[in-house]
Amino acid sequence: MNIKEEEEIKREFQLERVILFSDAVFAIIITIMVLEIKLPEGLRHAGSEKIREAFLELIPKLLGYITAFFFVGMFWAKHLKLFSYLKDYTTTLIVYNLVFLFFISLFPFAVSIMTGTLSPSNAIGLMVYFIVIGLSMLSQTLLAGYLVRHAHEICYYPAEIEKNLQWKAQRVNYVSLPILFAYLSACLYYGVKPELY
Amino acid sequence: MNIKEEEEIKREFQLERVILFSDAVFAIIITIMVLEIKLPEGLRHAGSEKIREAFLELIPKLLGYITAFFFVGMFWAKHLKLFSYLKDYTTTLIVYNLVFLFFISLFPFAVSIMTGTLSPSNAIGLMVYFIVIGLSMLSQTLLAGYLVRHAHEICYYPAEIEKNLQWKAQRVNYVSLPILFAYLSACLYYGVKPELY
Amino acid sequence: MNIKEEEEIKREFQLERVILFSDAVFAIIITIMVLEIKLPEGLRHAGSEKIREAFLELIPKLLGYITAFFFVGMFWAKHLKLFSYLKDYTTTLIVYNLVFLFFISLFPFAVSIMTGTLSPSNAIGLMVYFIVIGLSMLSQTLLAGYLVRHAHEICYYPAEIEKNLQWKAQRVNYVSLPILFAYLSACLYYGVKPELY
Amino acid sequence: MNIKEEEEIKREFQLERVILFSDAVFAIIITIMVLEIKLPEGLRHAGSEKIREAFLELIPKLLGYITAFFFVGMFWAKHLKLFSYLKDYTTTLIVYNLVFLFFISLFPFAVSIMTGTLSPSNAIGLMVYFIVIGLSMLSQTLLAGYLVRHAHEICYYPAEIEKNLQWKAQRVNYVSLPILFAYLSACLYYGVKPELY
Numbered sequence: 001m002n003i004k005e006e007e008e009i010k011r012e013f014q015l016e017r018v019i020l021f022s023d024a025v026f027a028i029i030i031t032i033m034v035l036e037i038k039l040p041e042g043l044r045h046a047g048s049e050k051i052r053e054a055f056l057e058l059i060p061k062l063l064g065y066i067t068a069f070f071f072v073g074m075f076w077a078k079h080l081k082l083f084s085y086l087k088d089y090t091t092t093l094i095v096y097n098l099v100f101l102f103f104i105s106l107f108p109f110a111v112s113i114m115t116g117t118l119s120p121s122n123a124i125g126l127m128v129y130f131i132v133i134g135l136s137m138l139s140q141t142l143l144a145g146y147l148v149r150h151a152h153e154i155c156y157y158p159a160e161i162e163k164n165l166q167w168k169a170q171r172v173n174y175v176s177l178p179i180l181f182a183y184l185s186a187c188l189y190y191g192v193k194p195e196l197y
Numbered sequence: 198m199n200i201k202e203e204e205e206i207k208r209e210f211q212l213e214r215v216i217l218f219s220d221a222v223f224a225i226i227i228t229i230m231v232l233e234i235k236l237p238e239g240l241r242h243a244g245s246e247k248i249r250e251a252f253l254e255l256i257p258k259l260l261g262y263i264t265a266f267f268f269v270g271m272f273w274a275k276h277l278k279l280f281s282y283l284k285d286y287t288t289t290l291i292v293y294n295l296v297f298l299f300f301i302s303l304f305p306f307a308v309s310i311m312t313g314t315l316s317p318s319n320a321i322g323l324m325v326y327f328i329v330i331g332l333s334m335l336s337q338t339l340l341a342g343y344l345v346r347h348a349h350e351i352c353y354y355p356a357e358i359e360k361n362l363q364w365k366a367q368r369v370n371y372v373s374l375p376i377l378f379a380y381l382s383a384c385l386y387y388g389v390k391p392e393l394y
Numbered sequence: 395m396n397i398k399e400e401e402e403i404k405r406e407f408q409l410e411r412v413i414l415f416s417d418a419v420f421a422i423i424i425t426i427m428v429l430e431i432k433l434p435e436g437l438r439h440a441g442s443e444k445i446r447e448a449f450l451e452l453i454p455k456l457l458g459y460i461t462a463f464f465f466v467g468m469f470w471a472k473h474l475k476l477f478s479y480l481k482d483y484t485t486t487l488i489v490y491n492l493v494f495l496f497f498i499s500l501f502p503f504a505v506s507i508m509t510g511t512l513s514p515s516n517a518i519g520l521m522v523y524f525i526v527i528g529l530s531m532l533s534q535t536l537l538a539g540y541l542v543r544h545a546h547e548i549c550y551y552p553a554e555i556e557k558n559l560q561w562k563a564q565r566v567n568y569v570s571l572p573i574l575f576a577y578l579s580a581c582l583y584y585g586v587k588p589e590l591y
Numbered sequence: 592m593n594i595k596e597e598e599e600i601k602r603e604f605q606l607e608r609v610i611l612f613s614d615a616v617f618a619i620i621i622t623i624m625v626l627e628i629k630l631p632e633g634l635r636h637a638g639s640e641k642i643r644e645a646f647l648e649l650i651p652k653l654l655g656y657i658t659a660f661f662f663v664g665m666f667w668a669k670h671l672k673l674f675s676y677l678k679d680y681t682t683t684l685i686v687y688n689l690v691f692l693f694f695i696s697l698f699p700f701a702v703s704i705m706t707g708t709l710s711p712s713n714a715i716g717l718m719v720y721f722i723v724i725g726l727s728m729l730s731q732t733l734l735a736g737y738l739v740r741h742a743h744e745i746c747y748y749p750a751e752i753e754k755n756l757q758w759k760a761q762r763v764n765y766v767s768l769p770i771l772f773a774y775l776s777a778c779l780y781y782g783v784k785p786e787l788y
Contacts, residue, residue, distance in 0.1 A: 024618030027221030037306045073295045098664040224418035270492040421615030467689040
């Protein structure tokens with residue numbers, strides 16, 4: 001193995017570290033949410049009726065977990081696809097990636113807020129959940145945009161990545177972001193007067 | 198290194214990401230269950246008698262953890278074996294894998310339900326536990342079935358994988374699934390009238 | 395790349411999966427213990443005196459965490475050394491490894507028991523902690539023993555591994571195990587009559 | 592593949608294990624802190640006013656999490672950079688690394704202390720947080736210093752690492768450490784009399 005090959009392998013391993021670190025964060029986020037779904041203590045000697053009620057209380061938590069599992073799974077699958085184009089990394093990429101992982105890491109918080117407060121008269125938890133989804137999408141778009149802009153330095157096949165990602169990145173910027181901002185404004189507006197719900 | 202080799206290495210690394218992500222989920226699931234087994238707070242100044250009682254209360258949790266550790270370990274060992282045949286992945290495979298990991302991720306929930314409610318007059322927690330085991334097996338069988346059907350595209354030695362897995366996949370479909378459905382029906386039937394227990 | 399090389403790489407990757415899965419379990423165990431060390435809720439509006447008391451209550455937990463962090467770290471470093479000899483794995487090795495990881499995974503439980511119940515009149519938590527350390531050592535010795543016995547099939551340099559590990563494995567079997575059994579018997583004996591303490 | 596190449600690959604994999612284990616610890620630490628941020632139980636049937644108050648209570652926890660996420664992320668990025676120089680490891684390096692990871696693992700504890708006790712009249716939690724940051728920096732400097740001192744044995748391009756790290760390591764030793772010690776002394780001094788705040 002000559003020096004140049006060795007350096008290339010080393011650089012690839014550094015990129016793998018960034019990727020596997022992201023995967024570990026995804027894996028932890030996707031699984032620790034399950035810790036939220038549990039029965040209250042002290043049911044061992046309770047009657048069947050009380051246990052059934054406790055189960056019914058779990059259903060929204062279980063549904064919240066299912067949706068969050070598949071959202072985070074979907075974000076992970078997109079991250080897998082996105083990073084498959086990379087051959088190198090930059091410090092800026094790591095910062096974008098950490099910001100993206102930060103918003104992903106808010107999922108357990110958002111799900112617990114949503115399932116803990118959701119009721120016909122109170123949608124604030126649902127708002128928080130959608131805001132976290134929106135910010136995760138936004139930061140993933142920024143990450144994709146960074147890749148497109150620096151495709152010639154850090155990606156295999158820069159031409160292909162532009163074809164595959166640029167339209168998507170722009171579509172998101174021009175379509176989703178206005179929707180997100182409209183949505184956030186609406187949230188804030190109604191969040192101030194939740195008695196309207 | 199020529200382009201074709203580089204692409205092959207990249208594709209292999211993508212598959213490794215899918216696999217190591219699954220491993221991380223398995224590792225988290227298999228270990229966070231242990232967080233359930235703990236003594237109540239404030240025992241430092243309690244008498245020996247009270248501490249002994251608190252220990253006795255832990256025994257079902259410990260037993261539940263032991264069984265779940267080895268069930269999840271067994272599922273992981275099968276996943277290790279199954280994915281050793283793969284040389285490539287598809288989006289559908291990722292979806293099957295995520296569904297499988299989703300059911301595995303319900304283990305901490307199922308164990309905590311089981312050990313928190315099990316009593317001679319109440320087997321609903323045990324049912325939930327068996328349902329989670331059943332659904333994990335079912336989704337693993339679906340994953341194996343997908344591999345067998347697409348062995349020519351994504352596996353090394355398609356002939357071998359058919360020989361090793363097809364019979365098993367079919368056996369599970371024709372034998373285990375009817376048993377599982379019978380079991381689930383029985384669960385639902387008795388779950389509606391738990392006072393029969 | 396010819397078929398034989400490809401197979402070898404695949405087999406090596408399978409072994410890496412086993413190892414990285416073990417590492418993930420170690421990493422989770424070593425870090426989730428820190429979740430135990432926290433102040434009770436609702437101290438924000440408490441007086442300085444009460445906060446200082448709450449801090450003093452944390453000291454045994456912090457000490458317990460420090461010892462456990464370095465015990466688990468030491469077990470991980472030995473696992474790193476042990477598995478550096480391997481070139482292949484068997485199903486039996488996976489079982490031994492899972493059993494070892496199971497006992498390692500009891501550390502958070504043992505530490506929380508120890509720091510939650512330790513007092514001059516009650517050493518039962520300390521016993522549980524030492525039992526978990528003892529069983530982890532024992533299962534690691536069994537793993538090392540398995541490697542020594544099957545060095546010719548699954549290890550690089552079988553001669554070297556015998557030289558480096560055999561004596562250690564035997565020393566442990568002939569020295570530590572009798573001590574462990576004596577210790578366990580003593581624990582059980584005094585455990586039955588903790589009022590002697 | 593000849594014996595020498597095989598050995599080199601094996602040694603590299605051992606180093607990768609050390610690195611990926613560290614990454615897993617970082618990933619767990621950076622994400623489990625989010626479990627702290629949750630609303631109290633039983634808000635589903637509470638009024639909007641009470642829910643809003645519970646949200647306001649979360650703001651310091653959320654801010655604490657944000658700062659800690661980016662501190663741990665920054666430590667991870669430095670670890671990524673630092674270990675990119677390595678081609679081999681020693682037992683001493685593993686010990687330095689474990690000590691560093693130990694202080695990183697105190698972040699969830701420190702953040703929970705800070706956000707749980709911070710008030711205009713009580714800065715003890717903030718002190719604990721800064722002490723943990725200081726000790727993490729100190730142990731990372733020790734790790735960097737070890738690399739610089741042993742660059743000829745365990746690093747690629749020893750000349751480069753000296754140029755890049757030595758000054759930083761010394762700057763930290765001669766500038767940050769005195770500040771840290773002054774700070775710690777001040778903390779202890781005021782910690783003894785927190786009524787001065």
